[in-house]
Amino acid sequence: MSTPITPLHEEDPREQEELEASATESSFGDILNEFEQSHAQELQASKSQDHKTHDGKTIAATVVTVSDGRVFFDVGQKTEGVLDATLLRDEQGIIEVKAGDTVRVQMNGRDEEGYIKLSVIQVERPKDWSGLQKAFDEKLTISGVVTGVVKGGLSVDVGMRAFMPASRSGARDVPEMGTLVGQEIACRVIKLDTEKEDIVVDRRAVLEEERAKAREGRFTALEAGAVVEGTVRSLLDYGAFVDIGGIDGMLHVADISWGRVNKPADVLTVGQKLNVLLLKVDVAKKRVSLGLKQLQPDPWSTAEEKYSVGQRVSGTVARTTDFGAFVELEPGLDGLIHLSEMSWSKKVRKPSDMVKPGELVEVVVLGVSVADKRISLGLKQTMGDPWDEVAQQYPVGSVVEGPITQLKQFGAFVQVTPDVEGMIHVGDIVHEKRINHPKDELQVGQVVKAQVLECDREKRRLRLGMKQLLPTAMDEYIEAHKEGDVVTGRISDVKGNRVNIDLGDGVHAHFSIAEQETKKEVNATPVADIASISNLLAARWKGMGSGGGGAASDAPARREVPRTGQVRTFKITKLDAEKKRLEVELAG
Secondary structure: OOOOOOOHHHOOHHHHHHHHHHHHHHHHHHHHHHHHHHHHHHHHHHHHHHHHHHOOOEEEEEEEEEEOOEEEEEOOOOOOEEEEHHHHEOOOOOEOOOOOOEEEEEEEEEOOOOOEEEEOOOOOOOOOHHHHHHHHHOOOEEEEEEEEEEOOEEEEEOOOEEEEEHHHOOOOOHHHHHOOOOOEEEEEEEEEEOOOOEEEEEOHHHHHHHHHHHHHHHHHHOOOOOEEEEEEEEEOOOEEEEEOOOOEEEEEHHHOOOOOOOOHHHOOOOOOEEEEEEEEEEOOOOEEEEEOHHHOOOHHHHHHHHOOOOOEEEEEEEEEOOOEEEEEEEOOEEEEEEHHHOOOOOOOOOHHHOOOOOOEEEEEEEEEEOOOOEEEEEOHHHHOOOHHHHHHHOOOOOEEEEEEEEEEOOEEEEEEEOOEEEEEEHHHOOOOOOOOOHHHOOOOOOEEEEEEEEEEOOOOEEEEEOHHHOOOHHHHHHHHOOOOOEEEEEEEEEEOOEEEEEEEOOEEEEEEHHHHHHHHHHHOOOOOOHHHHHHHHHHHHHHHHOOOOHHHHHHHHOOOOOOOOOEEEEEEEEEEOOOOEEEEEEOO
16 A cells, blocks of 8 residues: 655645744845855954054043043044043043044044044153163153052053052042053153162143143134133132133123122032123233123113103112212112212211112213213202201201200301201301300200391302391390480590590491580570679670680580580480481580
């Protein structure tokens, strides 16, 4: 019996699918394996070729980014180059480069991640003792590889085993020293003893020289007027140091803001990033002056448009001086209230009597000078002028009362109102005696009454008098007498036709000789009595008969001529109390 043959079209479909799947998996695995082997060979060949082509080559690479303690460079290859950031740190540990900077580096193959390894070492490593001796004698920079951390420093392979003290490693602390292990470094031989095979190297000196060269290059690239980005590194009372790409620039406190800044710490913080203007670059002295406020509009450029004479504005008192107070109208724009514009009263001795720093005040603009950067302000103008009402309130002849505020040689000042003072001249303090100084009669704080003698608004002058309110000896004399009274007085002076008489201390009168005679003739009444005439004639004849005795008999009828010093009797003819005037005539 033969075995039946199954036709092809009658094969089991499930077996066919399993056979096909098995064949597919086998072929895909083979293909993947072949690809991985091929890729590994290509990568290895590429690394080998890169090593042969680029190992030891020095190029100018451009910084792409700084991340995770590494600096990535564009080295003109498909793969970026990488360099340990510690090799580019300054003494404070800040990385001295940023994206876009160019650094001379040396390519040394690839690392495990496929990046091209870079170093800043562009010197050779000595191959024997003669090479080390030459490097020591000529102070050459050589390369070496840090092999480990040892007591007091690091072990370095410079063709021979060398020691690098921790203080000369350029590292800030022990952990940072540890990061140098395995790295290629540039150093200099500072001690060489071939017999003892004692070699000491120094990395710090090389780093400092490289930083100095890099700094010099950056200085030459800086140009006044350019705007650069910087980072605040430190704050002092007088300014801030700003890192502008490995160079510290000084931002003075006066250049931080147009407004007043007491100290930089009030507006800036360490680590803060900001754009600054290069004001001045001194390559010789390695100094850079920076400005921040210069990137903002100067408030004085629009001051003339914003502020006009007579305008009322508000501001904060920034500071006071002996001559006035400065008011900040806006950041960077201060106006001055002069001491004379603080109060209508003269009693303000210093600005602090009226305003305090930090106080918000309302003022009036008195003047604007953009060229001189000055704005004159007035404080008293916001309070109204008290002299507007003085003339109506205190007319001449009115009486005022107030305390003495100050005494001067020429007079005393009286506080009439809170904002107006009057002055009593030294000659208007008392009657009938001369005083050398007001303090002889008055003292500060004493309340007095005085009469207004003059009120001049334009000159802001109010003249007062005290003696005008006190009765005089003449007032008392006039009060005690009336016209027709006969009094006794002494002739003090005779000047031509005028006779002056003293009737008492401070009481004076006068009369005219011509007027006196005229009055006698006018007032004389003729006597028509015949008996009287007969007696008069008989008397005259009798006198003639006795030999010229007529003159003696006429003596009682004649008036004695007034002379200085005579004491005579007078009759009061006129009393004028308002003008303090007294007129008399001879009574006998």
